[in-house]
Amino acid sequence: MPNTQVRSVKSTEGVNRIKRSPRKIRRLGLSLLAVILLGVIVFLLVPSPIEPVKWLAPTAPSFQKADPWKQNNKLSAAQLVSDAPQFPEFITFDKAGQLYTGDSDGKIYKVPFDAEGNPQKAQVFADTKGTPNGLKFDAKGDLIVTDIKMGLLSINQSGSIEVLANQVNGKPIYLANELDIAQDGSIYFSDTSNYGRVTFKEIAENKPHGRLLKYDPMTKQTTVLLEGLYFANGVALSADGDYVLVAESYHYQLTRYWLKGPKKGTSDIFADNLAGFPDNITRDEQGHFWVGIFTTRLSFVDQMHRSPWLAGIMAKVPESLLSGASAPAKHGLAAEFGPQGELIGSWHDPEGSLYGVTTAASHNGYLYIGTAPGGSKGVHRVLLTK
Incomplete structure (x- = not known):
C-alpha cells in the first residue's frame, strides 16, 4: 500500500516551491530594473566628453521635387572595373x-585598359603602409598622395616613396585627406581634423577642426590657408x-578660397545645403x-x-554601438x-547596390566611382549620358 502521507508532504512542498517561484522572479526582475535605472542615472550624470554647439541645419533638399536633386537611376547600371581595391x-x-x-x-593599385577601353587586371603600384586617400600626378609624372596616417607623399614610377610634409608650423598634419595640384606645382590639400581620426564625437560637437594647406615644392614649405x-x-x-x-562635410557645403584677383586670400561659400555629406571633388x-x-x-x-x-x-555612447547609426x-x-557653384545635376542609385560614394571622376566618356569603408566595394563606372 503506498505511503500517502509521504506523497502528501512532497506534494505540499512542490506547491510551495511553485508559489515561491513568482516571488523570486519578481524580486529578480525588480533587482535587474534597479540596476538598469542606476546605470542610466550614472550615465546621465557622467560629464560629456564634448561641449556641443547648437546648429540649425538647413532643411535637406527633396529627392522628389523637379529640381537638380530629383532622384533617378543613373548610377544603378554601374559596371565593376576592379574589385582588387576594396575601398577606392x-x-x-x-x-x-x-x-x-x-x-x-595602404596599397595603391594601377588598372590598365586595353585598346577597346576594357579594364585589365589590377596591379599593386605601391604600398604606403598607411591609408592613401587623395592621388594626383605632378608634372614630373610622380604620384602625389595624401595619406591620412603618413602625411603628404610623393611616389616615383618605381614605387619609391618620399614624405614631402607631415608637419606645418611645428605641429603635426593630423589627417591629410585630399589634394589638387596647380600649374606652378603648388599642392593644395586638406587636413581634415585635429582629432586625427574620424570620430562621432566630432560631428556631435559641431565645432570646426579642419584646415586647408598649401605645399610649395620650390621651398618645401607648408602653410595654412584656411582654418576652422x-x-x-x-x-x-x-x-x-x-x-x-x-x-x-559636416556642414554640407563647399567652401571657396580665392588665389587670384581682388578677393585673393579670402574665402566664401561656393555651394551649400548639399543633399548629403560631400566627400571628394574632381574637375x-x-x-x-x-x-x-x-x-x-x-x-x-x-x-x-x-x-x-x-x-x-x-x-558618451561607445562608438562601437553607434557604427550602425552613422x-x-x-x-x-x-x-x-x-x-559658379550652380548645381547642374545629380546621379543616384536609390537601389543601394552602389553607395558610400567618395569620388566621381569624369574620364573618357565614363564617370568613375570610388567608395570608402562602410560603402560598397570596388571601382565602378557608368556611361556619361545626360
Whole structure:
C-alpha cells in the first residue's frame, strides 16, 4: 500500500516551491530594473566628453521635387572595373589613361585598359603602409598622395616613396585627406581634423577642426590657408586656378578660397545645403566639379544638432554601438556643379547596390566611382549620358 502521507508532504512542498517561484522572479526582475535605472542615472550624470554647439541645419533638399536633386537611376547600371581595391577612396589617371586608386590597407593599385577601353587586371603600384586617400600626378609624372596616417607623399614610377610634409608650423598634419595640384606645382590639400581620426564625437560637437594647406615644392614649405573648417575633405582647383574648393562635410557645403584677383586670400561659400555629406571633388574638362556624396543626410544628426544636450549624451555612447547609426545610407549619390557653384545635376542609385560614394571622376566618356569603408566595394563606372 503506498505511503500517502509521504506523497502528501512532497506534494505540499512542490506547491510551495511553485508559489515561491513568482516571488523570486519578481524580486529578480525588480533587482535587474534597479540596476538598469542606476546605470542610466550614472550615465546621465557622467560629464560629456564634448561641449556641443547648437546648429540649425538647413532643411535637406527633396529627392522628389523637379529640381537638380530629383532622384533617378543613373548610377544603378554601374559596371565593376576592379574589385582588387576594396575601398577606392579616390581615383586618378596617368597620361597613358591608366587608373590609379588607393585602398584602406595602404596599397595603391594601377588598372590598365586595353585598346577597346576594357579594364585589365589590377596591379599593386605601391604600398604606403598607411591609408592613401587623395592621388594626383605632378608634372614630373610622380604620384602625389595624401595619406591620412603618413602625411603628404610623393611616389616615383618605381614605387619609391618620399614624405614631402607631415608637419606645418611645428605641429603635426593630423589627417591629410585630399589634394589638387596647380600649374606652378603648388599642392593644395586638406587636413581634415585635429582629432586625427574620424570620430562621432566630432560631428556631435559641431565645432570646426579642419584646415586647408598649401605645399610649395620650390621651398618645401607648408602653410595654412584656411582654418576652422567643419571636417575638411575634398579639394579641387578651378580651371583657371583662380580659386580652390574644399568640402566641409559636416556642414554640407563647399567652401571657396580665392588665389587670384581682388578677393585673393579670402574665402566664401561656393555651394551649400548639399543633399548629403560631400566627400571628394574632381574637375572635368568643362571646368565642372563632380562631388561624391558619402551618405545622404541623416535626419537624426540634424535633429541632434538642434539640441546640445542630446549631442552631449550621444557623445558618451561607445562608438562601437553607434557604427550602425552613422553608416552611410544605401543610396548612391554624386553631384555635378558649374564653375559658379550652380548645381547642374545629380546621379543616384536609390537601389543601394552602389553607395558610400567618395569620388566621381569624369574620364573618357565614363564617370568613375570610388567608395570608402562602410560603402560598397570596388571601382565602378557608368556611361556619361545626360
